[in-house]
């Protein structure tokens with residue numbers, strides 16, 4: 330593999346182009362394993378950024394893509410529809426709460442978030458509430474890297490550099506009450522105050538339900554979401570759930586919102602949606618929201634990506650969603666949760682460890698300082714487990730098909746990383 334061309338000419342995510350951190354050359358992948366150019370294999374303990382939850386190269390998904398590629402690889406979605414988009418809609422409607430039934434496909438999670446935000450603004454605009462032109466979000470949140478999605482993410486870090494460019498939204502302190510702790514009513518006070526003070530300027534609140542991912546790795550109490558639903562209703566504010574990381578089983582329920590039995594007005598999905606094969610996401614609105622935006626057919630939703638509802642991606646996603654009925658992912662995720670909780674408990678006593686959290690197929694060790702990228706690569710290669718700690722988190726989000734002996738290798742590697 331010509332890694333000099335990579336080193337000299339390719340930019341990798343969140344990395345400098347000069348003196349970049351080491352990368353592995355991947356040549357193939359199947360199930361939980363990624364095969365490397367030098368012949369080694371790594372267990373993919375983070376499902377390739379959380380998306381390959383049914384394992385790499387699932388034959389069902391590949392067959393769907395192959396079959397579709399022989400018929401129609403792409404056609405614009407304005408003025409056309411096609412079988413894979415319709416089949417995927419049918420699969421999604423079987424899984425979604427009945428209230429969420431208008432699906433707008435986008436080509437990545439960040440774009441789905443942009444679409445959800447635009448829907449919320451257009452909804453309020455159509456009702457004549459033009460002052461409701463901003464959103465409220467949670468500190469510690471992550472909604473993507475495009476300008477609009479970044480503006481809704483935790484206002485630390487990237488906001489400083491891009492502040493001249495970002496629309497200004499409202500932020501409430503992140504939920505602190507732990508998932509399994511007794512609910513503390515004070516946890517919702519910051520959001521309640523924010524809505525009391527500014528609801529007339531707020532079109533919608535956006536939140537990652539139960540699990541705040543990339544900017545916090547925080548697992549919080551579902552009661553927060555019930556309070557949030559109630560407060561949004563009282564203040565005539567829409568509720569958007571970003572289920573891009575949590576949707577399709579990651580937290581042990583089909584959707585993370587199911588822990589609270591709360592349904593938003595708009596929901597974003599992505600990542601596991603297309604089974605880690607092709608890029609696809611969606612913003613899904615309630616019929617009420619889409620009806621108001623549509624103003625009886627006079628109002629169009631103003632968005633249209635070139636590759637919207639790409640047939641290959643839709644075929645992959647329909648197969649991926651169908652897989653949820655083909656194996657017992659719930660039981661797998663529950664067993665992984667129990668095992669990771671048991672095996673990581675002792676990490677709590679390590680000197681550099683601040684916290685250990687596990688929910689579904691998500692395990693997080695929060696440390697004071699993560700090891701250098703060279704040290705991470707050394708430990709990862711020694712254990713044959715692919716992990717990529719960042720911020721203050723050593724975390725795993727393995728595929729739902731990971732067997733017990735491989736989960737053990739993952740937790741061993743995590744503990745060694747936590748040692749430093």
Ligand SMILES: *Cc1c(COP(=O)(O)O)cnc(C)c1O
Nearest residue numbers: 437438439471472473542573574
């Ligand atoms: C990954 C992620 C996104 C962004 O999705 P992309 O496909 O990377 O654009 C948005 N929200 C959440 C919660 C995510 O985890």
